[in-house]
Amino acid sequence: xxxxxxxxxxxxxxxxxxxxxxxxxxxxxxxxxxxxxxxxxxxxxxxxxxxxxxxxxxxxxxxxxxxxxxxxxxxxxxxxxxxxxxxxxxxxxxxxxxxxxxxxxxxxxxxxxxxxxxxxxxxxxxxxxxxxxxxxxxxxxxxxxxxxxxxxxxxxxxxxxxxxxxxxxxxxxxxxxxxxxxxxxxxxxxxxxxxxxxxxxxxxxxxxxxxxxxxxxxxxxxxxxxxxxxxxxxxxxxxxxxxxxxxxxxxxxxxxxxxxxxxxxxxxxxxxxxxxxxxxxxxxxxxxxxxxxxx
Amino acid sequence: xxxxxxxxxxxxxxxxxxxxxxxxxxxxxxxxxxxxxxxxxxxxxxxxxxxxxxxxxxxxxxxxxxxxxxxxxxxxxxxxxxxxxxxxxxxxxxxxxxxxxxxxxxxxxxxxxxxxxxxxxxxxxxxxxxxxxxxxxxxxxxxxxxxxxxxxxxxxxxxxxxxxxxxxxxxxxxxxxxxxxxxxxxxxxxxxxxxxxxxxxxxxxxxxxxxxxxxxxxxxxxxxxxxxxxxxxxxxxxxxxxxxxxxxxxxxxxxxxxxxxxxxxxxxxxxxxxxxxxxxxxxxxxxxxxxxxxx
Numbered sequence: 341x342x343x344x345x346x347x348x349x350x351x352x353x354x355x356x357x358x359x360x361x362x363x364x365x366x367x368x369x370x371x372x373x374x375x376x377x378x379x380x381x382x383x384x385x386x387x388x389x390x391x392x393x394x395x396x397x398x399x400x401x402x403x404x405x406x407x408x409x410x411x412x413x414x415x416x417x418x419x420x421x422x423x424x425x426x427x428x429x430x431x432x433x434x435x436x437x438x439x440x441x442x443x444x445x446x447x448x449x450x451x452x453x454x455x456x457x458x459x460x461x462x463x464x465x466x467x468x469x470x471x472x473x474x475x476x477x478x479x480x481x482x483x484x485x486x487x488x489x490x491x492x493x494x495x496x497x498x499x500x501x502x503x504x505x506x507x508x509x510x511x512x513x514x515x516x517x518x519x520x521x522x523x524x525x526x527x528x529x530x531x532x533x534x535x536x537x538x539x540x541x542x543x544x545x546x547x548x549x550x551x552x553x554x555x556x557x558x559x560x561x562x563x564x565x566x567x568x569x570x571x572x573x574x575x576x577x578x579x580x581x582x583x584x585x586x587x588x589x590x591x592x593x594x595x596x597x598x599x600x601x602x603x604x605x606x607x608x609x610x611x612x613x614x615x616x617x618x619x620x621x622x623x624x625x626x627x628x629x630x631x632x633x634x635x
Numbered sequence: 636x637x638x639x640x641x642x643x644x645x646x647x648x649x650x651x652x653x654x655x656x657x658x659x660x661x662x663x664x665x666x667x668x669x670x671x672x673x674x675x676x677x678x679x680x681x682x683x684x685x686x687x688x689x690x691x692x693x694x695x696x697x698x699x700x701x702x703x704x705x706x707x708x709x710x711x712x713x714x715x716x717x718x719x720x721x722x723x724x725x726x727x728x729x730x731x732x733x734x735x736x737x738x739x740x741x742x743x744x745x746x747x748x749x750x751x752x753x754x755x756x757x758x759x760x761x762x763x764x765x766x767x768x769x770x771x772x773x774x775x776x777x778x779x780x781x782x783x784x785x786x787x788x789x790x791x792x793x794x795x796x797x798x799x800x801x802x803x804x805x806x807x808x809x810x811x812x813x814x815x816x817x818x819x820x821x822x823x824x825x826x827x828x829x830x831x832x833x834x835x836x837x838x839x840x841x842x843x844x845x846x847x848x849x850x851x852x853x854x855x856x857x858x859x860x861x862x863x864x865x866x867x868x869x870x871x872x873x874x875x876x877x878x879x880x881x882x883x884x885x886x887x888x889x890x891x892x893x894x895x896x897x898x899x900x901x902x903x904x905x906x907x908x909x910x911x912x913x914x915x916x917x918x919x920x921x922x923x924x925x926x927x928x929x930x
Contacts (some may be wrong), residue, residue, distance in 0.1 A: 362717045400702045417861075442789065469919065486855075486856055499800065507833075522915040524846075525849045527837060532838075536896075537857075538897070538913055539894045541916040541919050541920075543823075543886075544824075545919055546821060551820065555823055556922045556923050558761045559926075560762060561736075561824045561825035562825040562826075562829050564923055565861070566828055566860070568929070570913075570916040570920065574913035575910060578909040582906055585902070595892075599834045601833070602834055603887055607880070611873050614872070616832060616875040621866065622865070622866045624840055624847075624851065625836075625863065625865065625866035626866075628862055631842075633853075633854050633855050
């Protein structure tokens with residue numbers, strides 16, 4: 341068992357990501373004490389009963405009291421209010437980090453509230469499932485996956501190093517980039533795919549009853565692959581689109597143009613155009629398998 | 636081991652589906668002799684070396700000689716030519732079936748060539764992987780999956796029963812519907828999802844080198860789910876879109892309208908609209924899991 345990296349960690353939000361981090365920290369002795377904060381009493385009771393946290397608070401300021409590390413792991417629309425609430429209660433030198441899927445908006449929402457002796461290290465683990473709640477977490481979630489840290493010029497370098505070491509200790513590989521570059525890359529790899537998946541599953545949801553049942557029945561023919569990501573947490577995703585609007589819309593625009601071109605090729609019966617595209621896309625899958633991000 | 640359902644089966648095309656059927660037939664003793672036909676010598680050699688077929692022919696007419704069942708399992712653009720080539724060589728009473736993903740175009744392409752004593756039973760197993768070739772098949776591919784048969788008013792009922800029994804013996808559940816209804820349902824469950832996946836992976840393929848590498852690296856955030864189906868066989872999918880054009884374009888139109896609505900909600904910052912849709916789509920996933928078509 342490793343030496344503890346932090347004495348006391350407070351999780352603001354104990355869902356899939358927060359509880360997976362807490363479980364891994366406990367399992368590997370990475371921290372000494374883990375407490376949490378959740379708005380709903382049900383979540384607090386569950387998190388304590390599952391042993392994910394030793395104590396769960398309703399008030400975020402109570403949770404961060406005496407903590408060396410605070411992990412914000414709620415839907416990002418709540419970040420500004422949380423930062424404002426915890427700032428006066430933070431221990432001097434305590435590091436604040438997060439796990440949100442958008443980074444520039446998060447930096448803008450959190451950093452202005454904090455005192456200079458509390459570094460904010462924005463982070464984003466590229467890992468997850470479509471499940472939510474403290475019961476859905478598991479300690480191996482981050483094994484072999486990437487976590488992206490997006491410090492700004494103002495972020496304390498030592499704090500970034502500590503958070504990086506923590507993620508590596510939880511099994512992740514760590515990359516560093518600017519918040520805005522992160523948001524552009526994730527708009528393509530994550531936000532657009534989710535938007536498309538939500539749309540196509542929504543299109544099917546609007547079908548007449550009989551047809552919808554057939555879609556479910558024969559979903560193994562392709563549709564099924566979209567439903568997994570379209571089952572992700574609704575509030576979390578609402579906040580992602582609202583907070584990475586420009587990059588998402590720009591990526592969507594590129595996609596729409598490409599879709600229109602394909603539509604035209606089908607309408608005109610241009611088999612060569614279709615075959616050529618379909619052969620190109622096959623190579624990307626091979627790249628992902630080679631990068632060990634799929635099997 | 637069951638009694639053989641057919642004495643001799645000929646596969647025209649020995650790829651993922653054909654070789655999976657052949658392997659299952661061998662494993663369970665469902666047929667006595669299995670031969671195949673493939674255009675490429677490499678495929679023929681592989682299929683024989685793997686023991687998938689006992690003999691492999693270049694000429695489809697040679698392959699069907701003396702066969703009680705002929706399974707057409709090539710890209711559907713080739714069906715018309717195949718039907719024409721095998722028709723004179725078919726044994727009286729031999730049943731012809733297929734595994735193509737579009738059914739009305741297939742009925743139109745095949746049925747006119749056959750003699751009245753050779754029934755054509757159009758079929759479509761809703762199962763597959765993104766791999767192709769005789770080496771990618773496995774006998775359990777159809778276990779617990781649906782196969783749809785689309786006989787017309789002219790199709791011999793006894794032939795339909797025999798093909799149905801065969802699929803059930805290979806582990807599949809069997810449904811029957813008209814060719815045109817099949818094509819509409821599959822446009823939604825399969826052809827549109829593939830079209831979307833090919834497009835989004837294509838959009839990523841067109842990115843500058845650096846960015847494309849990052850997309851591969853961070854693909855676990857959603858993009859990865861699309862690359863699996865966008866790695867499917869290019870020629871097979873070219874033919875599907877060309878042969879189910881109207882249903883695919885109509886479904887695509889619905890999808891595009893829904894996507895535009897979502898785009899507008901994001902642009903206007905309408906959080907409630909987003910959250911409401913994202914909550915609805917979650918339920919469809921649950922339906923698919925309950926129907927045992929995902930876990």
